[in-house]
Amino acid sequence: MAVISVCSTKGGVGKTTLVICLADAYARQGGSVAIIDADPNGHVVTWRERAGEGGQVDVIGGVTQANILDRISEAAARYSIVFVDLEGAASQAVTYAIAESDLVLIPSKVSGMDLQEVFRTYEVVQRAEKMLKRRIPARVVLTQMSPLQSRVAAHARAEIQTASIPVLQTEVIQRAAYQALHFTGLSPSAPDGDAKAAREVGATLEELLAVLAEQQQAA
Secondary structure, three states: OEEEEEOOOOOOOOHHHHHHHHHHHHHHOOOOEEEEEEOOOOHHHHHHHHHHHHOOOEEEOOOOOOOHHHHHHHHHOOOOEEEEEEOOOOOHHHHHHHHOOOEEEEEEOOOHHHHHHHHHHHHHHHHHHHHHOOOOOEEEEEOOEOHHHHHHHHHHHHHHHHOOOOEOOOOOEOOHHHHHHHHHOOOOOOOOOOHHHHHHHHHHHHHHHHHHHHHHHHO
């Protein structure tokens, strides 16, 4: 019963795509998982409709600032993992979701502009920590990477870590499979999915599960 909020104060960093891929990978491992689509754009709901019978992830839509806490609580009681796909803004709904989270995942591209938003998003996490007087672990994941950006990614990783924000080791490369899933409903982890993308998603999920396991042991 873990809640993972995926958020960034900047759009276009692959947040929704990553949520879908992670949840689908966990479901195909036999895990009980749901996505709360708290982004007004509703892209997760649309993906689930396209996935049809091949989809293995439950999606909860119709989420508003007024009901997001109830939706998270209800889902956490039913599923092993609940991913919350949040809007790209520092709204009250985002703060509510972060406050209910066991882990916050912050996707980012490696440009300077995107790194600024990492720090702004992490400030929202820190405000929630102060309000609740408890630690809320956060992890940054570098997304939409070009294979040619390895040196830039190293600089970005160092800058984020200098600010004492942990970064996942796995980097998500920009692949056609991630873009295609919004049209086909086919995730990388599906039987006919992209093997390279599936390995990236699996490695990212493994890192997140390790963080959650550490928390449980510490508790």
